Amino acid sequence: MIDGSTTAGGSSAEDPPAGRPGGPRRGSRHGRVSSGFGWYLFKHAGGAAVSLLLVLFSSFFIFRLIAGDPIDQLTKERPVSPEQREAMRAELGLDRPMWQQFWDYIAGTLTLDLGESFQYRRPIFDLIVERLPATLLLSGTGMVLAVALGFWIGTRSGWKQGSRFDKGQVATGLLLYSAPTFWLGMIVILVFARFLGIFPVNGMRSPSTPPDFWSQAVDIGHHLVLPVLTYTAVVYAGYLMIMRSSILDEIGSDYLTTARAKGLRDDEVRRRHAVPNALLPTVTLVFLALGSVVNGSIVTEAVFSWPGLGSLFVQSIFYPDRPVLQALFVLFSSSTILAVLCAEILYWFIDPRIRRS
């Protein structure tokens, strides 16, 4: 969950989304949405709800396993009297009994009153709302690029399996895929920011930029390049491999032979016939990727000091800022759970075999 690449890994080549068969072939598009859908939806929504509840409960306890007294952190390297400790304890609500803290947490989370951060001393809900756009911008852009790049290369790789292009692309993709994000990010910083000096090292905008819209937009775009580059480089191989194997599934099909027999050029056969069919099984993958847009770039954000949810999470771990960790854990987990649920619902409509069963 910590690393962008691991998140993508959960749904990448080695590990196709669980229980997803090779994908629909020429299934009837007009399959009747019977009362079966109600049950199907209920089953999966119920499962998701149970997962959400488990996440909600476990989040409270997991971060209480991090030992130590939060007051020690708040007063680091500064002696404080017992009275001061008590005052701080009361202010943070740590003097309340555990069951009451638990109840406050559950009720608070459900009403989006997530409490106050230990380190920022501000409502966590505000912190999250403030940082969400930065994360969506970075992960969203990175995800779009990674999917486009992965599918584009994957298609060509699969089509010419065993060629020099295929071998080179797969090797490059997997090399980047397995590179630690942190390390890759530092290399990118050294090359583009330090030696070439054409991109900034950190943050989302520079403090000296004029406040007007265009200056800000250009400045944010300028800062966005390196993190997006790093993020895309790390995750695109997942989509490359899926698309490649999906093409390989199609490549021997009769309809392609038919298409060729009609006299279409190889390029046309690939683009007009093979790709549309190969794309179907990857639709869920893209949907799952949406779930990780919220939490997919934690390490990238930290390396580039990108002021999003990921670096908030890292800062909070170091602190440790328990209420923030709790809230982010719930947010990250539930966005993934909901994305999976959406993918499952979507599957009802695009995979006729599910409707039949």
Place this chain on the structure above:
Amino acid sequence: MNPHALTRRCLSAAAALTLSAGALAVAAPGAAAQENDVDTLMIATNQEVDTFNPFKRRFTITYETSMMTYETLVRIGADGYEPVPGLATEWTESEDGLTWTFTIREGSTWSDGEPLTAQDAAYTYNLLIENQAIHDWNIDFAANLVSAEAPDDTTFVLTLAEPAPAEVLYREVYIVPEHVWSTYPDPSADDANRLPLVGSGPFQVTEYETDEFIRLEANEDYWDGAPGFDEVVYDYYVETDAAVAALEAGEVDIVGSGMQGGLNPAQIGALESQGHVTTNDAQGRRYVSLTLNHGTVTQDGTEFGDGHPALKDPVVRTAMHTAIDKQALVDTVLDGSGTPATSLIPSIFEQWHWDGGGELVEFDIDAANRMLDDAGYARGDDGIRTMPGGGEPLRFRFYHHADNTAYATVVEFVTEWWAELGLDIEAEAIEQGTLNDLAYLGEFDIAFSGWGVGPNPTEQLGMHTCAVLPTLTDGSERSSENSYCNPEYDALHEQQKVESDPAARAELVKRQQQLLYEDAPVIWLYYQNVLEAYNHDTVTDMRTQPAEGGMITGQQGFTWSYYTARPSNTEEDGGAPVWVWVAVAAAVVVAAAGAIVFAMRRKQTADERE
């Protein structure tokens, strides 16, 4: 739309994005260059802002912004941490030490133009006395205040319950503007975070974007003269390595203790080779020590914890002390960036530091072995010593912080030396929270500790007095550093608190340190230097604290360095002129447009061929 067209559109979008990234690379610096008439001092940081309220702040970063925004009556000097005039030009202490009279500087103003008077000082000290939350937050000082009055605009009178000269002079009470703060319903709450802050110091916080930057603008009417820079900006870096790269690339001017954990010797080494960077290996305020569990005890004498009985014997503790080569630790672990420690107060505070007076324990393993032999700790068959008269072997648990690699190296050295004494050391790396829990429960034998010491050593010395021993055995009261309780030490402590003569006070404080050294409940290993670096092409004339071998970042009482800093005009701008950037940007845009046109034409011909 067929899927094929979809892919193509995605690809076009991706291509456009890539190309526009290229355009941004060259266009953005040009856009930013237009703003370059403001001289900005950029400082790297990774610390959160807890609050800008100077009475409730806890973090170093907000300590610095408070020091720049507001001012104290008495400053802490840059030469040797001595009290020097701030908002008060002079002050007198009454015979009984209970009444202090300050003369407030005439002609100083708030950053909004209002005059600053003794009324503001009285208002501020009265917040400490009357506002419950602020009072509680500063209880150790505020409890001693009786009244704060301003008989006229330049005279401020403070009355105490007990004499406390050092506290009055060193305690940083930031004078806040009554005309602004009195409009707040509760000055202890978040109203004090409203930007821009109104203060009387050299820079005021005007803008803050969480985890992006904090901007402070210069107070052009500052009574001591306008600062050299137009603004100070704290820029956020999560990783220190990124901040180092930014200093190398010229994006940030100063990297130092603003980054928690600071720079390490390897990073300093890399920066030294940069032509535009000056590194500073300054004395630090921080000590690293080993706490020996000589028996944890409550105020009423109840013993708790499970420390090894041998550690109750001063002979064993002194023998262990004798078997540590502190200079070797400084040379190897710190790469020379530190000083071997004697006792509690680091040598940076020359006035208070006890140098041992020629009576320091010399590293001598043979002598240490003889001490243990003479005290009857005989070696068993396995070479491990046992308690006198046989029995329990001297097997000690040695806990160090899992996140600190320097400590791990110290452990390797020390364990080896102690093994030569016939001690069986079980070293264990423990996560810091757990380590604290165990330490305050007394469930350890040897543990690392480290604190930063302030210009007024009372707080730190106070952690070793009987008064702060816990009343409960559950480890929840954490004011005593190591259950040390020595009436002689306590008597000295009370004396030094009320002693007005610095020289006489220094004698008392040094005697306290000597007691700690001889009793050895704690072995002080070294004082750690502060490693920092700055870009001397952009900034110069920063005053260090103290004057000799002092630091730029992490100053106390007043930010002398940032106030005296001036832009160094060794070069024009550093970058290419704006027109170059504009030309390159135009070229890239043309190339991008060309590429897109080409791609579309290719698509068209492809369509036609079908």
